[in-house]
Amino acid sequence: xxxxxxxxxxxxxxxxxxxxxxxxxLGFGAVEPFAERYPDxxxxxxxxxxxxxxxxxxxxxxxxxxxxxxxxxxPTLRCLEQIRNDICxxxxxxxxxxxxxxxxxxxxxxxxHVTEDIAVMRALPEMVVVAPGDPSEVExxxxxxxxxxxxxxxxxxxxxxxxxxxxNVSFQLGKATLVRSGKDVTLISTGALLETAxxxxxxxxxxxxxxxxxxxHTLKPLDSEAVLVAARETQAIVTLEEHSLIGGLGSxxxxxxxxxxxxxxxxxxxxxxxxxSSCVGDQEYLRAVHGLSKNGIMQSxxxxxxxxxx
Amino acid sequence: MRSFKQLSxxxxxxxxxxxKMTHRAKSAHVGTSLSMADLLxxxxxxxxxxxxxxxDWPERDRFILSKGHGCAGLYAALAEVGFFPLSWLEEFYxxxxxxxxxxxxxxxxxxxxxxxxxxxxxxxxxMALAGRREGKSYRVFTxxxxxxxxEGSVWExxxxxxxxxxxxxxxxxxxxxxxxxxxxxxVLDLDPFAAKWKAFGWAVREIDGHDYKAIEDAxxxxxxxxxxxxxxxxxxxxxxxxxxxxxxxLWHYRSPNAEELECALKExxxxx
Numbered sequence: 001x002x003x004x005x006x007x008x009x010x011x012x013x014x015x016x017x018x019x020x021x022x023x024x025x026l027g028f029g030a031v032e033p034f035a036e037r038y039p040d041x042x043x044x045x046x047x048x049x050x051x052x053x054x055x056x057x058x059x060x061x062x063x064x065x066x067x068x069x070x071x072x073x074x075p076t077l078r079c080l081e082q083i084r085n086d087i088c089x090x091x092x093x094x095x096x097x098x099x100x101x102x103x104x105x106x107x108x109x110x111x112x113h114v115t116e117d118i119a120v121m122r123a124l125p126e127m128v129v130v131a132p133g134d135p136s137e138v139e140x141x142x143x144x145x146x147x148x149x150x151x152x153x154x155x156x157x158x159x160x161x162x163x164x165x166x167x168n169v170s171f172q173l174g175k176a177t178l179v180r181s182g183k184d185v186t187l188i189s190t191g192a193l194l195e196t197a198x199x200x201x202x203x204x205x206x207x208x209x210x211x212x213x214x215x216x217h218t219l220k221p222l223d224s225e226a227v228l229v230a231a232r233e234t235q236a237i238v239t240l241e242e243h244s245l246i247g248g249l250g251s252x253x254x255x256x257x258x259x260x261x262x263x264x265x266x267x268x269x270x271x272x273x274x275x276x277s278s279c280v281g282d283q284e285y286l287r288a289v290h291g292l293s294k295n296g297i298m299q300s301x302x303x304x305x306x307x308x309x310x
Numbered sequence: 311m312r313s314f315k316q317l318s319x320x321x322x323x324x325x326x327x328x329x330k331m332t333h334r335a336k337s338a339h340v341g342t343s344l345s346m347a348d349l350l351x352x353x354x355x356x357x358x359x360x361x362x363x364x365x366d367w368p369e370r371d372r373f374i375l376s377k378g379h380g381c382a383g384l385y386a387a388l389a390e391v392g393f394f395p396l397s398w399l400e401e402f403y404x405x406x407x408x409x410x411x412x413x414x415x416x417x418x419x420x421x422x423x424x425x426x427x428x429x430x431x432x433x434x435x436x437m438a439l440a441g442r443r444e445g446k447s448y449r450v451f452t453x454x455x456x457x458x459x460x461e462g463s464v465w466e467x468x469x470x471x472x473x474x475x476x477x478x479x480x481x482x483x484x485x486x487x488x489x490x491x492x493x494x495x496x497v498l499d500l501d502p503f504a505a506k507w508k509a510f511g512w513a514v515r516e517i518d519g520h521d522y523k524a525i526e527d528a529x530x531x532x533x534x535x536x537x538x539x540x541x542x543x544x545x546x547x548x549x550x551x552x553x554x555x556x557x558x559x560l561w562h563y564r565s566p567n568a569e570e571l572e573c574a575l576k577e578x579x580x581x582x
Contacts, residue, residue: 051432054467058435086433
């Protein structure tokens with residue numbers, strides 16, 4: 001995902017001279033091509049996230065489109081008030097990009113587990129929140145946030161995720177992307193768990209369950225219509241996220257379902273229970289610990305699948 | 311540039327508005343608005359290159375009030391120089407008003423909203439950098455409070471500006487020596503204050519923040535040193551101009567009642 005982001009950003013910067021890249025002394029091996037090609041539009045502020053966001057705001061209020069790149073929780077939680085008061089209140093064209101969503105930096109410990117960012121960013125006025133599902137979505141999401149006039153948060157995974165979409169993807173901010181059709185159950189995934197969601201759907205297909213997979217790359221504004229259609233057309237909705245169960249995709253979908261008077265659908269949220277991880281490990285390991293491996297998800301789905309009429 | 315007499319008159323008008331506004335609103339932060347009134351008078355009396363009838367003029371100097379709680383003073387200054395009608399000042403702090411109790415960019419002439427301390431200098435950095443990279447001649451001024459300099463973000467930005475040689479940026483500190491719960495000296499001492507800014511790479515001038523000539527001399531000669539950002543430490547008196555408000559912590563919080571307002575306005579009137 002990181003490669004797709006920086007490749008796309010370079011292309012965009014070529015076409016649009018307003019595009020700046022501001023980093024907080026992170027991005028080794030990734031930011032150099034931009035820094036070398038566009039030194040006048042690149043800025044490393046040092047290890048100073050609060051100042052980084054203020055500077056990005058000042059640049060944006062002077063007509064620039066500013067991508068702020070860092071990793072983990074540094075560009076969000078460390079400087080949250082600057083994001084709210086400076087970027088959001090002024091509706092500045094700043095795009096905050098964080099690598100390492102979920103447990104990408106699992107072995108590095110709690111400080112680097114990115115597990116509440118979506119909830120926090122969703123709550124901020126004006127903020128568009130995007131967690132693309134694979135590298136092809138990252139490319140399209142990067143273009144989309146660059147074109148959006150206001151603040152955006154772009155949550156990336158790591159380097160090297162598989163491409164899930166087999167053909168050209170249709171991508172629109174605020175519109176779920178249909179990855180796979182199905183009439184029994186809908187799996188709604190956000191971020192890099194999309195590949196796992198797809199694998200789960202394939203395996204269930206072999207068991208005779210037809211699974212619809214939606215990539216909910218935009219968490220805000222949420223595509224409530226796609227949720228309601230899924231509620232009408234399938235018997236169960238399951239949300240999937242490498243994020244706390246509080247305030248993320250599952251919560252957003254639940255809000256839509258709870259306020260709808262017309263739909264009755266089985267509903268389950270899969271994600272990370274609130275609390276710090278008691279151990280460290282690589283992303284695959286920590287996903288499994290929290291029931292987010294393919295097998296873990298299959299297991300969690302059993303009760304809901306038993307209710308499905310086929 | 312206005313004459314010193316005219317600057318004094320403008321400052322008096324700002325102070326008068328501040329007293330009336332805070333009285334009407336029953337709002338706090340009177341002392342901080344009064345301590346910076348003379349600085350605002352000189353800035354808007356001729357230092358800042360702005361066009362009140364064209365607030366978004368691209369070549370304008372940028373002024374960011376980082377001590378956003380001093381907004382009554384800035385609203386008054388902006389109205390006095392014609393950014394919006396003086397009658398708007400009556401709406402300050404009222405239900406449904408855009409004139410918030412911390413400075414907001416919804417008001418014409420306000421470059422950036424603040425209210426939480428330690429934000430303005432960073433935003434100013436971004437604007438100064440944009441101006442530099444585009445070869446623009448505008449300058450970026452930010453007015454900060456002393457208590458604000460407790461914030462770590464101020465020093466993140468203070469490191470940044472000299473490193474990037476942004477001599478189009480001017481930081482002014484309204485050093486009135488009183489913060490929320492006591493004197494700066496008692497709460498978290500900033501001294502040696504000028505030495506700190508110098509050590510960070512700024513060109514620093516300390517002035518009497520109520521002496522029009524001193525303020526004008528400093529702000530007319532920006533940058534103090536080519537290639538370095540300028541820092542003006544303006545020694546001021548909190549509550550300046552109203553004897554019972556001067557150097558008093560209480561007037562960080564209180565608003566004048568009718569009797570106090572009358573007394574304060576009389577004192578201002580007689581001062582000229």
